[in-house]
Amino acid sequence: MKVSQRTEYGIRAMISLARHYDDGPSSIKEIATGEGIPGAFLEQIMAELRRGGIVESQRGVNGGYMLSKSPNETSVGTVVEILEGSLSPARCESDCSKMPDCSTRTVLKKIEESITKTLDNIYLDELLKVGVHEE
Amino acid sequence: MKVSQRTEYGIRAMISLARHYDDGPSSIKEIATGEGIPGAFLEQIMAELRRGGIVESQRGVNGGYMLSKSPNETSVGTVVEILEGSLSPARCESDCSKMPDCSTRTVLKKIEESITKTLDNIYLDELLKVGVHEE
DNA sequence: TTTAAATCCGACTAAATTAGTAAGGTATTA
DNA sequence: TAATACCTTACTAATTTAGTCGGATTTAAA
Numbered sequence: 001m002k003v004s005q006r007t008e009y010g011i012r013a014m015i016s017l018a019r020h021y022d023d024g025p026s027s028i029k030e031i032a033t034g035e036g037i038p039g040a041f042l043e044q045i046m047a048e049l050r051r052g053g054i055v056e057s058q059r060g061v062n063g064g065y066m067l068s069k070s071p072n073e074t075s076v077g078t079v080v081e082i083l084e085g086s087l088s089p090a091r092c093e094s095d096c097s098k099m100p101d102c103s104t105r106t107v108l109k110k111i112e113e114s115i116t117k118t119l120d121n122i123y124l125d126e127l128l129k130v131g132v133h134e135e
Numbered sequence: 136m137k138v139s140q141r142t143e144y145g146i147r148a149m150i151s152l153a154r155h156y157d158d159g160p161s162s163i164k165e166i167a168t169g170e171g172i173p174g175a176f177l178e179q180i181m182a183e184l185r186r187g188g189i190v191e192s193q194r195g196v197n198g199g200y201m202l203s204k205s206p207n208e209t210s211v212g213t214v215v216e217i218l219e220g221s222l223s224p225a226r227c228e229s230d231c232s233k234m235p236d237c238s239t240r241t242v243l244k245k246i247e248e249s250i251t252k253t254l255d256n257i258y259l260d261e262l263l264k265v266g267v268h269e270e
Numbered sequence: 271t272t273t274a275a276a277t278c279c280g281a282c283t284a285a286a287t288t289a290g291t292a293a294g295g296t297a298t299t300a
Numbered sequence: 301t302a303a304t305a306c307c308t309t310a311c312t313a314a315t316t317t318a319g320t321c322g323g324a325t326t327t328a329a330a
Binding site: 004005006038040041044058059060061062063 | 316317318319320321325326327328329
């Protein structure tokens with residue numbers, strides 16, 4: 001029930017992009033050194049976020065990444081969903097019928113719904129107000 | 136963000152105990168075969184639940200496990216907390232101060248709170264009403 | 271037009287975690 | 301005293317995670 005390091009990095013990077021939303025694209029290197037994330041690893045993560053459609057990239061000199069939509073339209077739920085590969089903790093879809101009780105699935109569904117609902121209602125701009133020590 | 140197989144087994148086992156709440160202790164073997172869980176693995180899980188205080192054991196012939204409290208006093212949250220080792224997805228407690236932004240931690244806290252609150256409000260007896268195919 | 275800065279892409283690897291086995295010990299009761 | 305069932309620890313195979321690495325492609329600026 002932990003968010004993976006990968007996803008945590010992803011969230012961090014997205015917050016960084018939100019913070020510099022009006023400053024043009026941020027390069028991997030900038031984000032990586034700013035957030036203390038291994039560059040080559042972040043590269044993978046950003047590519048995934050791009051394929052997920054929530055960031056756009058500009059190649060070449062002075063290129064980098066930027067948010068596809070404004071920070072108040074980008075929810076953390078989307079970020080997590082893209083990186084974590086669906087929030088669904090259910091695992092018994094296929095062969096559930098032969099199990100003696102499926103209450104378990106009900107519980108897992110509830111968990112999933114709860115998480116999804118929560119995360120979908122947290123937007124990046126809200127996060128900018130908190131915990132910024134300096135920069 | 137998935138519940139581990141271990142935890143899923145744990146929930147399943149707890150539901151089984153709830154279902155037979157008035158029938159005296161259930162042995163590992165009974166639960167395992169009934170729920171399709173590897174016995175030796177379940178043994179570990181039950182021991183952990185016992186140490187967590189939500190089930191009690193009776194050794195020796197005709198022994199087994201039983202719920203410490205009634206199904207309507209035992210929440211799924213407790214089960215998950217014991218097996219998953221705290222629901223906290225936060226990981227930066229110690230060296231958070233040197234990070235440029237801790238909004239991430241805020242998000243993770245929100246996730247945690249959401250999950251905890253949800254699970255703490257689901258009790259075993261509610262689950263008995265659902266998805267029982269036969270037995 | 272060349273060069274440097276950047277994204278892109280796929281393959282690889284080490285470490286950690288997970289899921290499960292195995293074996294032997296200890297308590298209880300018939 | 302024998303069978304049953306919990307208890308405990310150690311081990312292992314498979315999977316996942318957290319990266320690394322090398323090179324190709326795009327782009328802007330010199």
